[in-house]
Amino acid sequence: MSAPFVKEIPTLLSLIQCADSLVKNPLTKESPFSVRVAWFDDAAKTQTALLTHYPRLVKESFYTEFEDTVQAGISLLNFQPFWSIMLGVETSQSSAAAESSATMPDSSPIVIPSVAGKDSPPEKSAIR
16 A cells, blocks of 8 residues: 555544534534535545445444434435435545555555553543
8 A cells, every 4th residue: 555545544533523523413404505515425425434444333333323314314305316426436536546556556654643642541442
């Protein structure tokens, strides 16, 4: 995996924060069109990134809550045909980025930043 592609992978923390934000701010029938589009765009990008880079998280409770919130928004606004297209576009873009970076060899180590400081005790988390 090349260094440029690694830099494009969103951090787990940023994806969880985005999913949490979407869950805390669900769509309503009164949501303006621009808010709906931005919400679904963020949801598609977040879901695709989580499934692509962190597939084990599908079993976690936060992902289930995120998925339920997205499905509720889809049902509320009858958005299923558009949602399928949005996921297809995001998946294609993610695959294209992975393929283009696979052709560029790089031996750089992958560094995973720590959320907690060195001196702080480990936090209990549902994410493993």
